[in-house]
Amino acid sequence: MEPIDVFKALSNETRLNILQWLKEPEKHFPKQGAHLPKEVSYKGGVCVGDIQEKAKASQSTVSHYLNLMQKAGLLESVRYGQWTYYRRDEEAIRQLAEYFRTEI
Amino acid sequence: MEPIDVFKALSNETRLNILQWLKEPEKHFPKQGAHLPKEVSYKGGVCVGDIQEKAKASQSTVSHYLNLMQKAGLLESVRYGQWTYYRRDEEAIRQLAEYFRTEI
DNA sequence: ATATTATATCGACTTTCCCCGATATGTCAA
DNA sequence: TTGACATATCGGGGAAAGTCGATATAATAT
Secondary structure, three states, X not given: OOHXXXXXXOOOHHHHHHHHHOOOHHHHOOOOOOOOOHHHXXXXXXXXXXXXXXXXXXXXXXXXXXXXXXXXXXXXXXXXXXEEEEXXXXXXXXXXXXXXXXXX | OOHHHHHHHOOOHHXXXXXXXXXXXXXXOOOOOOOOOHHHOOOOOEEHHHHHXXXXXXXXXXXXXXXXXXXXXXXXXXXXXXXXXXXXXXXXXXXXXXXXXXXX
């Protein structure tokens, strides 16, 4: 996980919003998991379409953003059927905060 | 201090290096303060030329970077005679680390 | 006054990022 | 197998960032 890639990922308001919305998915995405059968539930994950709707950007842009944030190490994803669910990688983010506190 | 401007400022390897060098100026800039008479000493501040030399970028680029980091709130500067000394704004950086830990 | 030195700013060019629509891929339902 | 839907990827046009050399500004020394 390269710090510079993380900072680049955070250098955009929409992406920053997405990351913050995903801190409380049930609050910001009320219909979260509507498609997900319980037996495959992915705690805290939200599908691309729901994020796109809230972010008010094009589908391709949001897909691209999520992929970028995942490559930076901020998000993780799982695909169930035709949906891809993204959620925060809390452990990675915690480590980043620690990196920021001690190395920056 | 806008988080996005801070993240942009940190999205560049040279700038990140400069910020980290300035954590220990006496270590990374041995001739630090050579020009500074004691009575106007600016603790931890390093002049543009010394930073440029170490950063291996053009004078204009380094000047631009330092100004950008200052506007983002990471650095503060004082001018003594023909020299401008830059140092970290530790309090601002501490607050940023806290922002990262609680809001990101 | 003039020359020298340190820093800032300007103008230009290149590279990267932003963001979209169009299209491809994968999955499910009929 | 066909159609509908969710997501990913491609290609591109415009905006911003990276970076430099040239020049301007400011301070100092002679």
